[in-house]
Amino acid sequence: MRQLFELCGNDRDIRFSPFAWRALFCLAHKGLEFERTPLMFLEKDPYEASGSTALPVLKDGETWVTDSLDIAKYLEATYQDNPLFGSDVALGQAQFLNNFFNQVVVGGLFPMLAADVFDLLSDDNGAYFRKTREPNFGGATLEQMRDKRDSMVDAYRASLNPIRATLGSQNFLCGDAPAWADYAAMGGFMWAKVVSKFDPIANDDPINAWRERMLDLFDGLGRSAKTV
Known part of the structure; x- marks a missing residue:
């Protein structure tokens, strides 16, 4: 198994x-x-x-x-069925896209969500998380970064313009149907959905419409996730 x-x-x-x-x-x-x-x-x-x-x-x-x-x-x-990439070229491009999603989608969310993650942890795991993550904030605490997120979210949304522009002409990042790039991007938005009541995406954003489609995939795998 x-x-x-x-x-x-x-x-x-x-x-x-x-x-x-x-x-x-x-x-x-x-x-x-x-x-x-x-x-x-x-x-x-x-x-x-x-x-x-x-x-x-x-x-x-x-x-x-x-x-x-x-x-x-x-x-x-x-496993040959249901390709995630579809070609060697797409597989090669995945490294670039992976870095973009890590640095922009997930990395941009991190300072806004880190304190919410901390709130979900036991005392010992929370202490570990604070010790290993807080040094990334230049002396600020997890909570201080969370307090700034309303002033950070517009810049974060602007950083997603390549995703937004792509979704202006197709339903998924990979075209008519979702594949690896969609799942790689959606991972960050699932993180936000699960750990926080703070939504980094505006309701009228094309990314939100795509996100709703992603939540319904695979009998609602994402939509059924337990959240705070």
Whole structure:
């Protein structure tokens, strides 16, 4: 049985990792059965054999795969049905897109959402999260960054113009139907949906209409996620 190890809060039904959500959508796209295993930040023993110290991690039989992009590439190479990329060219372009989604979509959300993630964690996991994440804020606390998010959100929305422009002429980033790039982008927005009541996307934004379509995929995999 395939097993996806993913981050959770103190409530194990709150599964929030943007990178795990990418893997979840990819597994669903491939039509594969899998078991979800929620773990908190400090619970590393169950996937120690993978050699990774961070989630998500996929265990497929005796094979361990780490990193959301590597998981997608593994699924594409191992299971031929329902392509995620469609060609070697698209597979090569994925590295560029992965960096864009990591730095712009997820990276832009991080200062606005980090305190909300902290609020979901147990005391020891919260202390770990604060110690490892707060240094990114130049002396500001998680909570101080959250207090600034109303002044940050317009710049964040502007940074998404390449996504917005693409969705102005097609229903999904990959065209008429969703594939890997859609799932990679949606991971960040699932993170925001799960951990916070703060919505970084305006209701009349074309990204919101795309996001609604993404939430309905795979019998509402995203829409049924437990949120705060």
